[in-house]
Amino acid sequence: MTRGPILSARNIVKVYPNGVVANDGVSIDIYPGEVLGLLGENGAGKTTLVKILAGELEPTRGEVLIDGRPAGLKSPLDALKAGIVLVPQHPRLFEGLTVAEDVGLTLKLAGRKVAKADVRGILRRLSEDYGLEVDPDARVSGLSMGERQRVEILRALSLDARVLLLDEPTTHLTPMESRSLVELSRKLAREGRAVVFITHKLREALEASDRIAVMRHGRLVGVLPASEASEDKLIRLMFGDRPLPARAESVGSARPQTGFQEAGGPVLAVEDLWVRGRHGGWAVRGASLEVRPGEVVGVAGVAGNGQRELFEAIVGVSRPARGRVLIASVDVTKSPPITRIRLGMAVIPEDRLGWALVPGASIAFNVALGHIFTNGRVLVDWSQLERLAIEAIRLLKVKARAPRDPVDSLSGGNMQRLVVARELLRRPRLVVAMNPTAGLDVRAATEVRAALKSIALRGAGVLVFSEDLDELTEISDRIMVMSRGRLHGPYLKPYNLEAIASAMTG
Amino acid sequence: MPRGIPTTGLVASLAVIVFLFTAAHFTPAGAIGVAREIARALTSTAGLEAAVKYMGPIAASAAGLALAYRAGFITIGAEGQVLLGSAVALWLLAYAWTNAPAIVGVPAALALASLAGAVWGAIPGLLRVYGGVNEVLSSLMLNYVALSIINYLVAGPWRAGPFTATRPLPDEYAVGPVAVAIAVVGLAGLFEFIHRRTRLGVAAEAYGAAPKAAVTYTMPRGRLIMALALLSGAAAGFGGGLMMLSFQRTLQAMSQPPGYGYMGVLVAWLAGRRAAVAVPAALFFSVLVVAGYSMEALGVPFNFVLLVQAMAVLAAALLGISGGARRG
Numbered sequence: 001m002t003r004g005p006i007l008s009a010r011n012i013v014k015v016y017p018n019g020v021v022a023n024d025g026v027s028i029d030i031y032p033g034e035v036l037g038l039l040g041e042n043g044a045g046k047t048t049l050v051k052i053l054a055g056e057l058e059p060t061r062g063e064v065l066i067d068g069r070p071a072g073l074k075s076p077l078d079a080l081k082a083g084i085v086l087v088p089q090h091p092r093l094f095e096g097l098t099v100a101e102d103v104g105l106t107l108k109l110a111g112r113k114v115a116k117a118d119v120r121g122i123l124r125r126l127s128e129d130y131g132l133e134v135d136p137d138a139r140v141s142g143l144s145m146g147e148r149q150r151v152e153i154l155r156a157l158s159l160d161a162r163v164l165l166l167d168e169p170t171t172h173l174t175p176m177e178s179r180s181l182v183e184l185s186r187k188l189a190r191e192g193r194a195v196v197f198i199t200h201k202l203r204e205a206l207e208a209s210d211r212i213a214v215m216r217h218g219r220l221v222g223v224l225p226a227s228e229a230s231e232d233k234l235i236r237l238m239f240g241d242r243p244l245p246a247r248a249e250s251v252g253s254a255r256p257q258t259g260f261q262e263a264g265g266p267v268l269a270v271e272d273l274w275v276r277g278r279h280g281g282w283a284v285r286g287a288s289l290e291v292r293p294g295e296v297v298g299v300a301g302v303a304g305n306g307q308r309e310l311f312e313a314i315v316g317v318s319r320p321a322r323g324r325v326l327i328a329s330v331d332v333t334k335s336p337p338i339t340r341i342r343l344g345m346a347v348i349p350e351d352r353l354g355w356a357l358v359p360g361a362s363i364a365f366n367v368a369l370g371h372i373f374t375n376g377r378v379l380v381d382w383s384q385l386e387r388l389a390i391e392a393i394r395l396l397k398v399k400a401r402a403p404r405d406p407v408d409s410l411s412g413g414n415m416q417r418l419v420v421a422r423e424l425l426r427r428p429r430l431v432v433a434m435n436p437t438a439g440l441d442v443r444a445a446t447e448v449r450a451a452l453k454s455i456a457l458r459g460a461g462v463l464v465f466s467e468d469l470d471e472l473t474e475i476s477d478r479i480m481v482m483s484r485g486r487l488h489g490p491y492l493k494p495y496n497l498e499a500i501a502s503a504m505t506g
Numbered sequence: 507m508p509r510g511i512p513t514t515g516l517v518a519s520l521a522v523i524v525f526l527f528t529a530a531h532f533t534p535a536g537a538i539g540v541a542r543e544i545a546r547a548l549t550s551t552a553g554l555e556a557a558v559k560y561m562g563p564i565a566a567s568a569a570g571l572a573l574a575y576r577a578g579f580i581t582i583g584a585e586g587q588v589l590l591g592s593a594v595a596l597w598l599l600a601y602a603w604t605n606a607p608a609i610v611g612v613p614a615a616l617a618l619a620s621l622a623g624a625v626w627g628a629i630p631g632l633l634r635v636y637g638g639v640n641e642v643l644s645s646l647m648l649n650y651v652a653l654s655i656i657n658y659l660v661a662g663p664w665r666a667g668p669f670t671a672t673r674p675l676p677d678e679y680a681v682g683p684v685a686v687a688i689a690v691v692g693l694a695g696l697f698e699f700i701h702r703r704t705r706l707g708v709a710a711e712a713y714g715a716a717p718k719a720a721v722t723y724t725m726p727r728g729r730l731i732m733a734l735a736l737l738s739g740a741a742a743g744f745g746g747g748l749m750m751l752s753f754q755r756t757l758q759a760m761s762q763p764p765g766y767g768y769m770g771v772l773v774a775w776l777a778g779r780r781a782a783v784a785v786p787a788a789l790f791f792s793v794l795v796v797a798g799y800s801m802e803a804l805g806v807p808f809n810f811v812l813l814v815q816a817m818a819v820l821a822a823a824l825l826g827i828s829g830g831a832r833r834g
Contacts, residue, residue, distance in 0.1 A: 317721050336726040347722055358716040369712060369723045372705045380703050 004068055005029035006194050007053060007084060007163050012062035014048050014218075019411055020439040022048035023059070024218035030163060035185050035195045037209030037226070039202070041238060041302075041467060045218040046198045047089070050165040053196075054086035055079035080110045083162035085155070087169060089198075091148035093140045099123065100136040103155045110159055119158075126157050130184060146177050153184070163194045170204060182208040200238075200302055201505045202231045214238055235501045239469050265329050266290040267344070267430040267461035268314070273323035275309045283309035284320070285485035291430065291461035296452065298476030299465045299487070302504055306485040307465045308350070311434045314463070315347050316340050327430060338373050346428035346460075348419055350435045356419040357407050363418065364389040364403035370422040392421035396451060413444030420451050431455055431462045437471060449475050469500065519821040526813055540804055547800035548793060556799075557792045558683035559752040560766070563588045563745035565690040565788035567770025569697040569781040570741025574734040576701070576779050577710035578717070579634075581735065583645030584742040585767030586652030587626045591619035591746025592754055593656055600673045601664065608678050615679070616689075616747040623743015624736045626652060631735025635728040641735075653763050660759050670759040681751040689748060690785055693741060697781035706733055742767055776823055794818055 007030040014023040022045045030036055040046050051057040053064055055073035064071045066082050073079050076086070094102050104119040114122070123136040132150045140148065149169060156164050166185070170178040185195045185208050197208045205212050206226055213223045214237040222237045268291040277283035283306045291297045301307050312318040314325055316337035324333045327343045337347070349355040357366045364382065367389040372380055389403035396417040400410055410418065416436065423431065431452065437445035453475055456462045465482075466472050472479050473495050480489040481503040488503045527537045547553040567584035574581055595615040603611065629648060633639035659672070666673040681689075701707035709730050712720035721727060749766060769791050776790075777783035798811045 315722060317718065337722045338725060341723065349718075349722065351718070354716045355718045355722065358712050358719050360715055361711065365708070365711070368708060369719065372708055373724055378704055378706075380705055380708060382703075 003032055005031050005065075006067060008065040008068070009049065009053060010063050010065060012049065012052055012059045012064075014045075014052060014057065015060045019413070019441070021218050021441075023052070025062070026215070026218075026220050027062075028213055028220060028223065030194045030196060032162070032194050033189055033192050034210040035189045035197055035208050037205035037212040038196055038198045038215065039200065039205045039212055039234060039238060040215035041200060041469070044215040044238075046215055047167055048218075049215070050086060050167055050196060050198060053079070053163075054084055054165055056086065077109060080106075080159060083160065084165070085159055085161040085163070086165040087149070087152045087156055087167065089168040091145065091152050093143075093148055093151060095141040096139075098137050098139055099134055099143075099151050099154075102140055102151065103136075103158055106155050107158060112159075122158050123154060126154050130154075130157065130187070131180065132184070161193065163196070164188060165196045165198075167198045168200070169197065170199065170201070178204065202234050202501075203505075205229075205234065206231070216240060231502070232498065235498060239497060239501065266292045266326075267328055268432075268463060269324075269326040269329075270310075270314060271324045271326070273310065273313055273320045273325065275306070275313045275318065275320045277306075277309060282485055284313065286323070287482075287485075287487045288323075289463075289480055289487060291463045293429065293459050293461050294456055295477040296456045296462040296464060296475050297490075298472035298479040299463065299482055300469055300472050300479055300500060300504055301465075301467070301482035303467055305482050307482050308434070310482065311349075311432065311465055314432055315345070315349070341370075341426075342374055344426075344429035346423035346426060346431045348423055348431065348433035348436050350438065352412065352415045352419065353408065357415060359408050361407060362404050363393070363400055363407050363410070366407045366418065367392050367403070367422050367425075370426060374426060388425065392418060392425055395425065396421040396447060413440045416440055416448060417444065420448055424451060424455055428455070429460050431460055433463070434465045435467060436464060437466075437468065445471075469497070469504075473497070519817045519824070523814060523817050526810065526817075530807075530810060540801060540806065543804055544797045544800050548796060553796055553800070555683040556753070557789065557796045558687050560792035560795050561785070561788045562686040562690055562748035562752055563592075563742075563766035564769045564773055564791050565785045566693055566745025566748060567738075567742040567767050568773035568777060568784035568788055569690070569694040570738035571770055571774035572777060572779045572781045572784055573697055573701050573707070573710055574738040575714075575774055577713040577730060577734055579631075579641060579731055579734045579738075581627065581630055581641050581645040581738060582768075582771055583627055583630055583641075583648050583739070584745075584770045585763045585765070586645075586649035587623035587739050587742035588746035588749060588767040588770075589649075589652045589656055589763060590622045590626050591743030592750035593659065593746075593757060594622040594743075595619045595747040595750040596672060596675055596757060597664070599679050600675050604676070612679055612681060612751060615751065616744055619747025619750070620740040620744040623746060624740040627735045627737075627739015627742065628732070631732045634735075635731050649763060649767070653760060656757060657759050660757050664757070672757040674756045675750060679751055680755075681748065683752070686748055686752050690745075690788070693744060694781045694785045697737075697741065700737070701781060706730070710734065742770065745770070772819065776819070790822060791819075 009026055009028050012023045012026045015021050026049055038046050048057065052059050055076045055078050064073055071082065100116065100119045100123060103123060104114065104116055107114050107119065120136045123134065126132065127134055132154055134147060134150050134154060143151065169181055182204065185197055188195050199205050206229060209226045211223060211225055212229050212234065214221050214234060216238060270287055270289045273284055273287045274282060275284035287310055289297065299307060309318065313320045316332065316335060320333065324331055326332065327340050327345055330343055332340050332343065353359045358369065364386045368380065368385040371385065371388060386403045392398065393400050398414045398417045398421065400414065407415065433452065436452065437448050440448065449471065452462050452464065464472065464475065478490040478492060479495060479500060480487045481500055483503060491500055548557065567588060571581065571584060595618060598615045598618050599606065599611050606614065626648065630641040630645040633644045634641045661670045664672040701710065709720060709724040712724050713727065713730060773784055773787045773791055777787040794815045798815055801811045802808060
């Protein structure tokens with residue numbers, strides 16, 4: 001590259017108000033004429049980085065340079081005017097407008113004066129030049145997700161973008177469409193534009209990119225030319241290469257191996273479960289799994305492959321269309337969550353405030369939530385529940401002042417400690433958890449994982465859905481992989497990371 | 507009093523009242539005269555007694571609604587439930603069991619009124635749970651169905667004498683203001699207890715603040731809605747029974763519902779959805795009702811009275827009678 005970078009990030013740090021460090025000192029240069037693949041697991045900080053580059057988020061520290069000069073981006077409009085356009089993962093168009101109106105509006109916002117008729121002409125020309133077929137007069141609300149994405153890209157092109165930031169652009173595309181998008185990216189680069197192509201699919205990154213940057217836990221862990229990259233190398237960068245089997249082994253040997261596995265049936269059995277997705281179609285396609293007493297079963301997968309729907313059907317907040325869920329051999333497929341909780345299920349949902357906890361209510365109220373419907377009493381004894389809350393606070397060292405304080409006053413990590421403590425205080429025989437350590441700092445995450453392991457050691461079955469493969473390899477006895485609604489596996493120890501990762505990204 | 511009194515709002519409502527009086531050609535002296543008459547009416551024994559009696563149906567409805575609203579079950583059906591409660595109380599004591607001793611007859615009438623309210627309240631609950639029908643619409647429309655039922659009964663089977671009116675309630679079943687006050691304070695206490703000390707109350711609170719948490723960790727939504735529909739209906743029906751026994755005493759054909767249940771809706775919100783606060787808030791409304799009657803008696807036009815009442819309610823809302831609206 002002889003020319004200097006168009007767009008640069010310098011030591012970008014982004015800390016969200018809830019304390020999550022999404023970017024931790026990221027520096028990278030983006031050059032004209034290249035496709036830069038940005039690879040990483042969910043939650044690695046890719047989206048945060050491109051949002052900062054596009055002026056949608058302000059970095060906590062660090063700066064963005066455009067053509068080597070501090071950009072001082074205050075809003076996405078500043079970035080648009082500098083020719084930097086973000087194509088978000090989930091298209092953001094005006095439902096009520098036509099394609100031409102939507103694009104016209106953006107042009108107007110970016111300060112271009114274009115007549116309505118001209119917008120149509122521009123769209124037609126761009127559609128032809130780049131093979132992006134869209135009817136300018138179609139209403140956005142009637143378009144498929146793939147078509148909307150095309151409109152987003154056309155919009156960027158109509159602004160004559162110098163840098164296109166494509167955030168997981170193939171999420172809503174069919175394999176065919178994905179391939180043509182990869183080709184389009186290459187074409188845009190040949191024209192001298194810069195394209196940042198975010199993905200967690202290895203093959204896509206290898207096909208589309210000139211260089212590949214890999215992020216993990218908010219950091220840039222490597223940038224390498226695509227010609228020097230291999231799937232193997234990338235996986236190691238994405239997931240880290242620690243001596244995993246050894247650690248998992250040591251956990252395994254500490255467990256009383258005999259007795260539990262054979263005694264009684266599984267605490268959870270899911271049989272051929274089919275769950276409809278929110279937007280039609282099947283989110284879960286014939287999932288089957290078993291969790292036996294004393295074991296931790298991990299479900300790995302990239303977010304959006306049906307894990308949430310499977311979790312909801314197991315917990316009981318949604319009804320599957322087909323199949324059965326059994327807890328301790330009792331068919332609970334049609335039972336509400338509270339029946340399952342009374343059978344010994346503990347639930348640790350992904351969303352802390354609003355699902356695991358009631359915002360605005362006190363800590364004691366939130367601890368009570370997990371107990372008053374299982375202790376068989378109609379009347380509520382608050383003094384007893386306050387003692388229980390104190391017990392929960394002590395169990396996992398929740399940093400809280402008093403049980404009567406609002407639960408919102410806790411930090412994210414302490415909220416999660418409180419949820420786990422509350423659920424474990426019921427002495428469950430089955431724990432169902434979704435991303436239990438998402439957004440937690442290392443220490444809180446370690447403690448939550450330790451709590452889950454210890455409950456399994458005491459004979460409970462634990463089912464953990466997680467996007468963090470490191471976490472699953474550390475605590476699970478078996479790993480299943482969820483991809484496009486289907487469960488693959490089980491994968492047994494010692495784990496073949498490559499096989500798991502390729503099942504995840506395949 | 508909560509911190510930060512909204513001075514602008516208060517001054518504005520006062521200014522509107524002054525403007526209204528001026529526009530209606532009241533001299534300041536005249537306005538003060540009216541105010542003095544109202545004050546006299548309110549501080550008189552008769553005025554106070556009337557205010558406490560009117561408070562009955564308002565406070566009873568509001569106490570039940572407060573809990574339902576906490577859970578996000580927004581029924582507006584108290585008006586019809588009050589009407590039907592008052593009708594069955596009258597039916598029992600004036601038609602069906604005319605020789606009942608008061609000591610048995612009065613509680614029986616109130617129990618039957620509660621039951622009628624609960625039955626009427628159950629309908630929007632069932633429609634919501636099994637049909638997904640928005641309870642705001644169904645309960646509101648059921649108020650007018652209740653009104654039609656009453657008008658039919660008054661004009662048809664229950665008609666007594668030349669006018670479209672029923673028999674009057676025999677005097678021995680009259681309930682005085684002290685009994686009304688005790689009854690509504692007891693009812694509000696009961697609902698406050700349900701809210702704070704039972705798992706139904708915890709579930710209601712949880713559903714209102716975080717439905718997904720409530721679905722997961724408390725009772726099923728349908729069961730909660732039905733419980734709240736029945737309880738709030740029973741409370742309003744009880745208020746209707748009180749209304750019949752304390753001041754209504756007969757039923758006449760009505761073109762519009764009398765409005766005590768609707769006031770209960772307002773009071774429940776004004777009281778910050780707290781049953782205990784609903785009693786003083788209802789008293790505030792019934793005082794406005796009595797003040798309205800005295801203004802009308804002084805020749806102030808009816809619509810004008812309504813406007814002044816509305817201003818007073820706005821001022822109260824701004825001052826935050828609902829101080830304790832926070833969740834505990």
